[in-house]
Each structure stands twice: as structure tokens, then as C-alpha cells.
Amino acid sequence: DAGVIQSPRHEVTEMGQEVTLRCKPISGHNSLFWYRQTMMRGLELLIYFNNNVPIDDSGMPEDRFSAKMPNASFSTLKIQPSEPRDSAVYFCASSIGADYGYTFGSGTRLTVV
């Protein structure tokens, strides 16, 4: 299994631009999570999907952030418009069920200048 696949690995964009991060979970995993990691705040859960349905998006910072999961093998996290304070590493993780450990992707390092 290739694990959780995220793209791009690095993204540098100008403030105000739209950014789309992509994630392919492990086949057969029915839960998907988007996390943001910064030095100041550590790992923060942004949104959680179960069977492609958003269960909890209370961690999404504001309306500029949106996430979709159109099918079991693909999810996107979009930031529009992006701001410098959005700079962070964004991780996608999946699990076989809500009660199991997560498998993380390698992350997308986002820099907004």
C-alpha cells in the first residue's frame, strides 16, 4: 500500500491566491482527517470526514477554509483567499475506523508570502 498520498509536497503562493491541497487516503479507510501543524499551536484538527461525510469542521479557522470529499479516494482542502498566517504544514490522515490509529501523509508545506 502506498499509504496516504498528499500533493503538492510544497506550495509557495502569494497572499490572496487560492490554494488547493489534495489527499488520497489509504484504500479501505473510511475516516479522513485534515490537520494543520505549526510551531506555536502544534497539531490542530481542522475537519474530519467519515464515509465521505463531514462530521466535525469546528476546527476550520474561518470561512476562507473549505474541504470536500467527493468520493472515498480523494479529498481537498482549499484556502481562498490565502493569508501569510496560513503558512503551516497541512497533514491528511486516514483510519480504518473512528476508534483506530491514524495513518498520516507526508504533509504539504504551505508558505504564503
Next chain:
Amino acid sequence: GQQLNQSPQSMFIQEGEDVSMNCTSSSIFNTWLWYKQEPGEGPVLLIALYKAGELTSNGRLTAQFGITRKDSFLNISASIPSDVGIYFCAGRTTDSWGKLQFGAGTQVVVTP
């Protein structure tokens, strides 16, 4: 915000020494997990604990689920240079709908 307190924040140890770190929670957890993160990568699951009092080993790593269900520890025996990284505890409560809370991490540096 985070309800997990992970300590120590960092550790500088010599190769061959044992390492111990722990996490405490203000809530009762039904799952404790320990992850390791290396530079440029995502966290990797090391050990999962699902029962109070459970003691589980994975090679030189040993972790325990505290009997109060509010704490867990991770020990690394006979450290080697490749143990370098950030170790995170994570846990979930019964009403968390599968969401994990993460500790702030313990950075481990191993010197030869």
C-alpha cells in the same frame, strides 16, 4: 485547545541511555496512541493502547495506559541515533467521535 500535557518538552541524551516521557489529561481517555515524527514527514504510529493498565511493547519501545485513564507513558530503552525525532502522545475520549487530541510533543536528541 489541547487538553493533553506532554513532558518533557525536549530531551538531550547519550546513545545507550533510556528515555521516558509521559502525557496527562484532564479528561478520561479510552485510547492512547504514541507517534514519532521525523523531519519533513508525517507522524508515524508507534504504539496503540486501548485498555486501562495495558502495557505494550514495540521493539525497544514500551508504553502504558495509566489505570486512572488520564495518563500514559512511553519508554525507549538503549537509545540509538535513529531514535531522534519528535514523539507525540494522542488520545481520544468516549464522546470525541473518533477525534484524536495531540500533545505538544517531546523532541528527542541522541548524541553518540
